[in-house]
Amino acid sequence: MRYDDLDGLLEHIWNYIESGVIDRANAMTTPAFATAGPEGPNVRTVALRRANRGSRALIFHTDARSNKISELEETPSAVWMGWDADSSEQFQLRGRTTIHRSDEVAATMWASLPDDELAFYFKPKAPGTPAEAPGSGIQPGAIDEAEARRNYAVVRTVVDEIKWLYVGRDPEEERQAFYQWDGQVFCGEWVVP
Amino acid sequence: MRYDDLDGLLEHIWNYIESGVIDRANAMTTPAFATAGPEGPNVRTVALRRANRGSRALIFHTDARSNKISELEETPSAVWMGWDADSSEQFQLRGRTTIHRSDEVAATMWASLPDDELAFYFKPKAPGTPAEAPGSGIQPGAIDEAEARRNYAVVRTVVDEIKWLYVGRDPEEERQAFYQWDGQVFCGEWVVP
Structure with missing residues (x-):
């Protein structure tokens, strides 16, 4: 697509993000997830499990x-970020962000986990x-499934702001758009990148 | 390498990071850079320009x-993060972090910039x-080189903590190491991933 229409671009952005859940070549499959921590900012890679334009989640x-x-319990504001080196786009x-441990959101996601992913929650130590030695900390016999389930949390972010950047081969191709949720729709504008 | 020796692993980590400056397939070439902002955390992709084990910079x-x-002027603590999907390693x-505008660090880096990268600093608007329209904001005629130079800053982080994570195909292969600078050396330990 040509990036010169804010509505078309917003459509493209959400299509891209939603594809991240299934398309392993997509930058939103394993985005960076930034939080505020006691020592300053923090960031790590997470695996996107669900993305939905309708709920912005x-x-x-x-x-x-x-x-x-x-x-996140201290500061619920978070940023998800993906950089697609092939298309030169940043999302x-x-x-x-809300944290779900014992509600229906968590129960549904837990029920959808394949066996090999359940293993991650069989860790007696946090x-x-x-x-003492390098290893995963996973010990299936040491804790039971109820305890593994208590070690599981779903993290859900409702998006309020979207920043999209395109970096062309030529510096002059660079462009950036910024969208803010106004309670009804995302209102977009072009900004200097 | 087999990841079961903390000293060998630290060597591997710095070799990897230093290679990020020249090897475009490396996850540290374009890492995520997280800061604390007024609305909470922030994160974007940056291009690693220099990495040096000796100065930890x-x-x-x-x-x-x-x-x-x-x-960064408000909160100088920052985190750089790279995720290598091929080797399943996270750095x-x-x-x-310190900001360099008019000192020798900035002058040296500015002098090393190729012409096409200088273009990014010829933006009258921040x-x-x-x-008003999608575009780069670059206007070479509108500002002179001295002004472009004033729009340029070098950001330098001296690393105090390194966290390294390996995620194998099998959850039980997962492992994590944590290193802290004690003033003389990086002291490492294995931690539960």
Whole structure:
């Protein structure tokens, strides 16, 4: 597409993000997820599990004891970011994040997990805890499934702001758009990149 | 390499990071750079320009008027993060960041810029400013080289903490190491991933 129409571009952005859940070549499949932590900002790669334009929601899951969770409990604002080196596009999505442990959101996502992913939650010691030797910390026999389930959390961000950047081969091709949710729709404008 | 030796792994990590400056297939070539902003965390992709194990320094450059700069002036703590999907490794580097505009660091980096990259600094309006139409904002005739030079800043982070994560195909292969600078050396330990 030619990037010169704000409505068409917004359509393209959401199509791209929603494709991230299934298309492994997409930059939103494993985006950077930034939070505010006690030592300043923090960022790590997460796996996008659900994306929905209608609800503006992006979802990943993680160990409920990880530092992402404690950081989000303190500061729920988060940014998801993907950089597609092939198409030279950057996607930045800011929103408010909620944590789901024992509600229906968490139960539905837990039920959808394949067996090999359940394994990640069979860790008696929390992520970040010192370990005597290199290893995953997974010990299926040491804890039962109910405890593994308690180690599981779903993280859901409702997007309020979208920043999109295109970097051409020629510096003069560069362009940037910024969208803000006004309660009804995303209002877009071009900005200097 | 087999990841079971903390000293060998640290060597591997720095070799990898230093290679990011020249090897375009490397995840540290265009890492995520996270800062603390007024609305919470922020993160974008930057281009790694210099990396040096001896000085523990990582460098990129940007428009001095961009929000990265104002965010770092407020909170100098930053995290660089690269995710290598091929080797299933994640690199996270936290440190204190300094901004260089008119000192020797900035002058040396400015002098090393190829002509096509100089173009980025010929923008009369600051990045993030609303624009009437999609475009780069670059106007070579509108400002002179001295003004372009004033729009240029070098951002340098001295790394204090390194977190390295390996995610195998099998969840049980996962492992994580954490290193902290003690004033003399990086002290490493294994942690639960």
